[in-house]
Amino acid sequence: MTIDLKTIKHISKLSRISVDDAKADKLVEDLNSIFDFIEKLNELNTDNVEPLTSVAETTLKLRADEVKSKNIRDKILKNSPDENEDFFVVPRVVE
Amino acid sequence: MSDITSLTLTELIKNIKDKKISSEETTKAFIERGEKSRDLNAYITEDFSNALLKAKSFDQKPNFDLKLPGVPMAVKDLFCTNGVKTTAGSKILNNFIPPYESTVTQNIWNEGAILLGKLNCDEFAMGSSNETSFYGNVQSPIDKDLVPGGSSGGSASALAANLTPITIGTDTGGSIRQPASFTGTVGLKPTYGSCSRYGIVAFASSLDQAGPMSKDVKDCALLQEIISTYDEKDSTSIDFKRNEYSKELTNNIKGKKIGIPKEYRVDGMPKEIEDLWTKGIEYAKDCGAEIIEISLPHTNYALPTYYIVAPAEASSNLARYDGVKYGFRSKGENLIDMYEKTRSEGFGAEVQRRIMIGTYVLSSGYYDAYYLKAQKVRKLIKNDFDEAYKKVDAILTPSTPSAAFKIGEKTNDPVSMYLNDIFTVPVNLAGLPAISIPAGVDDKGYPLGLQIIGKAFDEQNILNIAYAMEEKIEFKNKITNWWIK
Numbered sequence: 311m312t313i314d315l316k317t318i319k320h321i322s323k324l325s326r327i328s329v330d331d332a333k334a335d336k337l338v339e340d341l342n343s344i345f346d347f348i349e350k351l352n353e354l355n356t357d358n359v360e361p362l363t364s365v366a367e368t369t370l371k372l373r374a375d376e377v378k379s380k381n382i383r384d385k386i387l388k389n390s391p392d393e394n395e396d397f398f399v400v401p402r403v404v405e
Numbered sequence: 406m407s408d409i410t411s412l413t414l415t416e417l418i419k420n421i422k423d424k425k426i427s428s429e430e431t432t433k434a435f436i437e438r439g440e441k442s443r444d445l446n447a448y449i450t451e452d453f454s455n456a457l458l459k460a461k462s463f464d465q466k467p468n469f470d471l472k473l474p475g476v477p478m479a480v481k482d483l484f485c486t487n488g489v490k491t492t493a494g495s496k497i498l499n500n501f502i503p504p505y506e507s508t509v510t511q512n513i514w515n516e517g518a519i520l521l522g523k524l525n526c527d528e529f530a531m532g533s534s535n536e537t538s539f540y541g542n543v544q545s546p547i548d549k550d551l552v553p554g555g556s557s558g559g560s561a562s563a564l565a566a567n568l569t570p571i572t573i574g575t576d577t578g579g580s581i582r583q584p585a586s587f588t589g590t591v592g593l594k595p596t597y598g599s600c601s602r603y604g605i606v607a608f609a610s611s612l613d614q615a616g617p618m619s620k621d622v623k624d625c626a627l628l629q630e631i632i633s634t635y636d637e638k639d640s641t642s643i644d645f646k647r648n649e650y651s652k653e654l655t656n657n658i659k660g661k662k663i664g665i666p667k668e669y670r671v672d673g674m675p676k677e678i679e680d681l682w683t684k685g686i687e688y689a690k691d692c693g694a695e696i697i698e699i700s701l702p703h704t705n706y707a708l709p710t711y712y713i714v715a716p717a718e719a720s721s722n723l724a725r726y727d728g729v730k731y732g733f734r735s736k737g738e739n740l741i742d743m744y745e746k747t748r749s750e751g752f753g754a755e756v757q758r759r760i761m762i763g764t765y766v767l768s769s770g771y772y773d774a775y776y777l778k779a780q781k782v783r784k785l786i787k788n789d790f791d792e793a794y795k796k797v798d799a800i801l802t803p804s805t806p807s808a809a810f811k812i813g814e815k816t817n818d819p820v821s822m823y824l825n826d827i828f829t830v831p832v833n834l835a836g837l838p839a840i841s842i843p844a845g846v847d848d849k850g851y852p853l854g855l856q857i858i859g860k861a862f863d864e865q866n867i868l869n870i871a872y873a874m875e876e877k878i879e880f881k882n883k884i885t886n887w888w889i890k
Contacts, residue, residue, distance in 0.1 A: 341758070348709045351778055359781040362783040362784040364641070366643055366836065388502070392734065
């Protein structure tokens with residue numbers, strides 16, 4: 311299978327990464343060479359194999375839902391690229 | 406004390422405990438060497454003045470019962486450090502100051518260690534040569550314009566160059582073991598669930614593990630026993646009985662069964678790697694181990710599986726970098742435009758490539774063909790190891806298919822770069838522990854490593870085998886200080 315320019319533009323939308331035409335051409339080339347390599351998996355019949363989702367064979371533990379980090383609001387907001395009083399600021403979304 | 410910085414961690418601790426050197430003297434020595442070694446570009450952030458203050462304060466009230474009493478050390482810039490900038494090698498986090506500490510680093514500070522600074526790495530740990538870092542590539546102390554490996558390249562370089570007595574890295578597909586192998590140092594990737602992932606910038610959550618990097622196996626065992634703790638803040642942290650690895654370390658490995666997987670004899674493997682492996686088998690026999698031929702039939706499918714699973718998880722983990730709550734933000738005409746420009750300008754080429762692969766394999770219509778298929782093959786790879794461990798206690802392989810390469814040599818061909826991890830990736834997919842130890846050099850004098858893979862939670866056994874073999878190998882790293890004028 312081959313990945314074309316249209317597919318790259320579609321993935322770019324899905325992943326919220328803008329790509330210009332030069333970058334898109336390079337991605338077509340790179341992703342095709344990577345997927346050629348990945349296609350090797352099709353040699354294997356996996357019809358009766360259970361997928362492995364986690365190597366950690368434990369059941370999740372429950373814990374009390376408690377607040378442990380307190381009074382770090384200012385430290386958190388300080389990392390924000392744009393803030394206003396107690397809020398994160400984003401470009402206008404409602405017209 | 407002629408040269409503090411060339412001591413092993415164990416020697417350094419003994420000198421500090423015997424009051425032959427203070428924490429301040431030690432810290433000063435590593436800072437001075439760090440300042441003279443800026444051409445290596447091993448540090449992203451130096452925290453030297455704070456380190457000195459902490460060392461002075463340690464000396465005023467020393468506690469020698471701690472395991473790392475006043476020992477300065479630098480860590481990979483993938484660990485969140487409270488109040489100290491943490492970038493993950495990315496522009497998108499170039500102004501991020503974590504308001505909290507990773508569990509692994511907290512464990513180290515609790516034992517009395519002092520942070521020297523944050524070490525360079527591939528962007529979001531995605532790379533095998535430290536060339537994808539936004540903060541520039543790292544030079545190897547082994548030779549000029551040689552890569553130190555990656556993604557923990559700054560850690561490996563700093564350790565081999567004596568800028569830090571010990572360090573920690575992270576390993577998703579080989580990111581501790583490959584740079585250790587390239588720089589003549591020891592690196593351990595622990596069992597998945599052994600070290601908490603809390604506070605480590607996430608790359609591929611089902612594969613990521615933190616681990617120690619050191620100058621010898623004994624130091625490695627000591628650091629592993631400090632960083633490996635059960636942590637309720639990481640839902641995949643496993644509550645098992647952890648050894649005091651350094652205390653229980655022994656070179657008696659008589660009768661241990663060590664497997665040699667025939668599938669690791671890959672086409673086109675350089676003769677020096679083949680020879681190293683043969684030599685390694687002889688060393689293991691000399692130590693009294695029994696060598697057994699084994700088969701891991703799905704080895705060749707590990708890299709293609711990894712390049713579906715890891716990017717898929719990365720695309721999901723890195724969705725959080727949207728320019729809103731922290732990190733770099735680009736200006737956009739509207740919210741979506743801001744997201745797209747932020748991520749396009751904030752992430753480097755390799756990270757964008759992997760997000761794209763991951764998004765594609767998880768997208769509607771392709772999930773079964775790629776992601777589900779990869780998870781099934783991952784099961785087959787794990788089954789191979791489960792079968793092998795019915796017959797053997799550990800597995801011996803080369804760490805990498807070649808010695809370190811020159812900066813720029815593989816940057817234009819992603820697949821050839823990925824092939825570096827051919828021997829390390831299966832271990833992450835199966836969640837097993839593995840250690841790389843220096844075992845020889847190639848014809849240019851560049852270090853080569855051997856990898857010992859263990860059963861899950863059997864770190865003690867592979868540390869013991871590594872310890873016994875290290876004694877036979879007697880490797881000496883040749884560091885010429887070429888970067889110091």
